[in-house]
Amino acid sequence: MSRKICVALSKGGVAKSSTAVSISHGLAMAGKKVLLVDTDDQGQDAFLLGIPAQHGLADVIVEDMCAADAICKARDNLWLLAGGKALAGVKRSIGRKDFGAEQTLSDALAPLKDQFDFVIIDTSPSWDTLTINSLFYCTEVLTPVSLEVLTLNSLLEFSERLKSVQAYNKGLKHSYLVPTFWDRRVKKSSEILDQLKKHYPKQLCDPIRYCVRISESAGFGKTIYEYAPSSSGAKDYQKTVQRILSHE
């Protein structure tokens, strides 16, 4: 059975896409077959991976294209089902459904059942129909938390909303919190990390340090392991990947 991990927090710019791409490629490099699904209409995952995605999730949901035909090979062991502007139409079509709206993504991905060891879902910064669909499909949630006070508020709000989905998707676990933009020189960063340790001792992963190489890599369509393999960003994300693998 595939492990299905939703990378989510209803807040912009906390490193959801960077994290989704980095753990997907890290798992693929560890020999796992991985599908990355981009449910954000910004469509950044194709850009981050440097691949022209001709088809994507919108083709599967709105045009009834077979999911296997809409995925694009991004790297060895790694495939992408791309997001992008066309997802606006997907959200409208989900909104028009009389019933089963929250199962739309699960139905669309069902034909791919068990073809992948991991399905990683990148989500948008808003609590929209596609984010809710992703949480109905997945069994695990990984939340990147940038070490700022406002993000902590968003995390509390997100945890509450997650409970309302868990009432229906009973197997859904909030498994991982990944602190991002960690800078030990910033006092606030350490204080927030301490609070996370106190409140989420089981879920808390080692932090991802602030690493300018991560933001640079985006412009080259390379993952952090390709662009700067000895950078702190590559090392930190490898640790997250190992932690995910240790739960198999």
Ligand SMILES: Nc1ncnc2c1ncn2[C@@H]1O[C@H](COP(=O)(O)OP(=O)(O)OP(=O)(O)O)[C@@H](O)[C@H]1O
């Ligand atoms: N550890 C890091 N150090 C420095 N820059 C980073 C780090 N992680 C991510 N970034 C940069 O921060 C910006 C936001 O990251 P990213 O796009 O992954 O966030 P996001 O949560 O997906 O944003 P959105 O909510 O818009 O989807 C990007 O420019 C990215 O390259």
Ligand SMILES: [Mg+2]
């Ligand atoms: Mg993003």
